[in-house]
Amino acid sequence: MPGPLDHLNLELCDAAPDAVIVVDPDGIIHYANQLAATMFALGREELVGRPVEVLVDEEIRERHAGHRSRFQRKPHARPMGNGLVLHGRRATGDRFPVEISLSPLAANDGSTFIMAAIRDVTDRVRSEVQLRTVQAELAMSEERDRIARDLHDTIIQQLFAIGMTLQSLAGNFTDEQHIERLDWAVDELDRTIHEVRSVIFGLQAPRGKGGLRSQIMFLAHEARRTLGFEPRVRFVGLVDTAVSDNVAEQVVLAAREALANVVRHANPNQVSVGVSVNDGRVRLVVADDGAGIAPDAVRGHGLRNLDERAEVLGGVCTIETAVGAGTTVTWDVPTA
Numbered sequence: 001m002p003g004p005l006d007h008l009n010l011e012l013c014d015a016a017p018d019a020v021i022v023v024d025p026d027g028i029i030h031y032a033n034q035l036a037a038t039m040f041a042l043g044r045e046e047l048v049g050r051p052v053e054v055l056v057d058e059e060i061r062e063r064h065a066g067h068r069s070r071f072q073r074k075p076h077a078r079p080m081g082n083g084l085v086l087h088g089r090r091a092t093g094d095r096f097p098v099e100i101s102l103s104p105l106a107a108n109d110g111s112t113f114i115m116a117a118i119r120d121v122t123d124r125v126r127s128e129v130q131l132r133t134v135q136a137e138l139a140m141s142e143e144r145d146r147i148a149r150d151l152h153d154t155i156i157q158q159l160f161a162i163g164m165t166l167q168s169l170a171g172n173f174t175d176e177q178h179i180e181r182l183d184w185a186v187d188e189l190d191r192t193i194h195e196v197r198s199v200i201f202g203l204q205a206p207r208g209k210g211g212l213r214s215q216i217m218f219l220a221h222e223a224r225r226t227l228g229f230e231p232r233v234r235f236v237g238l239v240d241t242a243v244s245d246n247v248a249e250q251v252v253l254a255a256r257e258a259l260a261n262v263v264r265h266a267n268p269n270q271v272s273v274g275v276s277v278n279d280g281r282v283r284l285v286v287a288d289d290g291a292g293i294a295p296d297a298v299r300g301h302g303l304r305n306l307d308e309r310a311e312v313l314g315g316v317c318t319i320e321t322a323v324g325a326g327t328t329v330t331w332d333v334p335t336a
Helices: 008-013 035-037 058-073 122-172 174-202 214-226 245-266 303-311
Strands: 021-022 030-033 076-080 087-088 095-106 113-122 234-238 271-278 281-288 314-320 328-335
Touching: 030 245, 030 314, 035 113, 058 174, 076 174, 122 214, 122 303, 174 214, 174 245, 214 234, 214 245, 214 271, 245 271, 245 281, 245 303, 245 328, 303 328
Parallel strands: 234 271
Antiparallel strands: 021 030, 021 113, 076 095, 087 095, 095 113, 271 281, 281 328, 314 328
16 A cells, blocks of 8 residues: 555655754654764664654643644744744754754645754854853953053042142141151052052953963963063973863963062063973962062952962972062962
């Protein structure tokens, strides 16, 4: 007895670029091309005779059957699930995003079958997610840059102006107590300016990863805006090829932390940054000729971060300092 679809040459669907299945009015699969079998991790003979709902998640099977019935009452060629993220389900249980186009097929018994062309869009969805992530990061970076510019061009300039006004008033006072209070206010403004500069530096995160060398160069270049000069940078060894990605990321974070400490506390005239690779280790050295750290000073959050980052990677962080003679931070960890 001829089948209801014998008048159609469905074997041509094996050449289609998408998975193709044909479903009868009761939702039973009558045909599946080889790509459909591969996509759903079942043999073609295993797919044929099964309800089409086995190809979707259990929690939506009843709903899917309702959608299918409504389509059956008024069949027409159209994409399925416009504006929705649809998922197929392999025999292994894995879910994957799909696009589905539906077309009615007239059977020789007068009934209407449904042909579904199914495309796995995992790569496209992943790319869209990555694109949205990049766009969000770019928007955040632009907002951080705007805030940094506003702080530098407006707030710092206003603080400078206030400080200069207070200093100009000092000559109008002879009372020692008033002069001391003015000096204290000017000193506090100066400390506030240094703190704002450190915030600006923290906002200026590197854009794009690039190699370790380019990221360190970017940090040094950005530090110029807050230090008033650009630190000297020196590289030794295979900086971009011998250091693993996760270690390189930590080196950059350590360099940012060390430079932020310089901006916040040192008030230096010179700063240098060195990165060297030798015998399976990468060494970061950030040195300045600034105020130094007093022997009884409590290590702040930034220096503790440097210690902890090095320790996690099986390395060490050492600090050499003298009051009025600057500070040298050496951060040494394995390259991988």
